[in-house]
Amino acid sequence: MTSVDARLDQLRGSVPPLSYTARTVAALAANPGCSRRAVLDAAGADKAKIAECAGFPQQSGASQSPFALRRGAVFEAEVKSGGGADVIRLLREKAGLPLPEVSHAVLEEVGGSADLELRWRRTRALLLRAARHPDDAGTLYDHPMLRLEIGGHRAYLEPDVIAFQAAGRFHVIEVKSFALIDGQADEESVQAAALQAAVYIIALQDLFAAESVPAGIVSTDAILVTPEDFTPRATAAFLDVRKQIAILRRQLARMARIGILLEGLPPGLTLDLRLGPDGTPGRPRSEIAAALEAIDARYVPRCLKTCELAAFCRDEARAAGAVSVLGAAARDDLGGLDTIGTALALARGTRQPSADQADITWALRHAMSIASALEGGAA
Numbered sequence: 001m002t003s004v005d006a007r008l009d010q011l012r013g014s015v016p017p018l019s020y021t022a023r024t025v026a027a028l029a030a031n032p033g034c035s036r037r038a039v040l041d042a043a044g045a046d047k048a049k050i051a052e053c054a055g056f057p058q059q060s061g062a063s064q065s066p067f068a069l070r071r072g073a074v075f076e077a078e079v080k081s082g083g084g085a086d087v088i089r090l091l092r093e094k095a096g097l098p099l100p101e102v103s104h105a106v107l108e109e110v111g112g113s114a115d116l117e118l119r120w121r122r123t124r125a126l127l128l129r130a131a132r133h134p135d136d137a138g139t140l141y142d143h144p145m146l147r148l149e150i151g152g153h154r155a156y157l158e159p160d161v162i163a164f165q166a167a168g169r170f171h172v173i174e175v176k177s178f179a180l181i182d183g184q185a186d187e188e189s190v191q192a193a194a195l196q197a198a199v200y201i202i203a204l205q206d207l208f209a210a211e212s213v214p215a216g217i218v219s220t221d222a223i224l225v226t227p228e229d230f231t232p233r234a235t236a237a238f239l240d241v242r243k244q245i246a247i248l249r250r251q252l253a254r255m256a257r258i259g260i261l262l263e264g265l266p267p268g269l270t271l272d273l274r275l276g277p278d279g280t281p282g283r284p285r286s287e288i289a290a291a292l293e294a295i296d297a298r299y300v301p302r303c304l305k306t307c308e309l310a311a312f313c314r315d316e317a318r319a320a321g322a323v324s325v326l327g328a329a330a331r332d333d334l335g336g337l338d339t340i341g342t343a344l345a346l347a348r349g350t351r352q353p354s355a356d357q358a359d360i361t362w363a364l365r366h367a368m369s370i371a372s373a374l375e376g377g378a379a
C-alpha cells in the first residue's frame, strides 16, 4: 500500500470504499476545481452519509428517483429485446452505419458467473479480437464490462451497448428514457448522457491503448437512443463528446495526482464517522463539519444537481458571503472578487479598490447608480 493509499484510507475511516459507476465518474467533471470533492471521491468516502451526519442530508437532485430508474430500465429492456433489433434498425436508419449482418453478444455473465473481473477479461478478449480482425465485424456487445483507473483505484463500468461495425470503429450507445421531441431534448439530460458516454469511451480508449491498438478505433461520437415524441418507439442521434472526454481526462489526471492535494491537509484529518451498529455516528456533528471545512471547496449552484455535499457547501459558502453562490454568470462578471460583501463595499464606496479592481468597481458603481435611479423613478 502506498502512502497516498494509506492517507486516503485514514480520511475515509473504517468503512470500505464506495465503488464508482459511470454516473459518479461523470459527476467528477461537474466541478473540476473542487478539492473537497476530488479528495473524498479518491478516498471512496460516502459523501451522502457524511453530509447527513454533518446535519445536511443529501438533496434529491444529486440522486436519481426510483421512478426514473424504473422507467429507464423498462425502456432499455424494450430497445434491446429481440437481439437488439431496435438498436440495429436505428444504427442502419438514423446513424447510417452499414451493418449488413449483426450478431449480438450478451456479456452480463461469463459461464454463469457475474464476477466483474471475469466479465472484464471476456469483454477485453472479444473487443481486441474484433479490433484485430475487423472482417468479423458487426457485433453488438450488450452489457460489456469496462475498467478505468481512478486515482489509483480500479473502477468497473458497464455501458448500455457497444456496437462495432465494418468501417472499423467502435461506437458507444447510450440508451436513455428521456424523450426526444421534434428532434430536441432537455439540454441538461443530454449533457449528462454525453458525459457518461465519454466515461465509457475513455475506458475503451485506455483498453486499446494498453494493447497498442490506435485510439482512433473508438469513435468520439456517441449514439444516443431515446424515446421519440412521447411514444415507446426509439430514435437515435449522434453526440460529439470530444469536449467531455477532454474535461474528464483532465479531472482523472488530477485524481492521479491526489497526493499533492493530500499534502495540504492537516495531519491526522479524518472523516471517519465511527458509525455504530444502528448507523448513528460516534462523532458530534460539529466535529464532522469541521473536518469537512478543513478541505477547500468551490461551491457553485450546479453542485445541487451533482454532489451529495451540496447543502453543506452551500451553507458554508453563504455564511462566507461567497460570490459563487450567485451562480457562474455572476461569478464571472465579478471576476477577482471573492465575496458579496467586497462587491457591495466597492459599489457603495465604503472600500477603496486596488489597482486591478478599478474596472469592476466602475461597473458596480454604474450598475448601482442605475438601480438607484430606477428605484427613485418607481417611488
Ligand code: SF4
Pocket (backbone or CB within 6 Å): 031, 034, 035, 036, 037, 297, 298, 299, 300, 303, 304, 307, 308, 309, 310, 311, 313
Ligand atoms: S457540493 Fe461541495 S464538495 Fe461537492 S462539488 Fe460542490 S463544493 Fe465540492
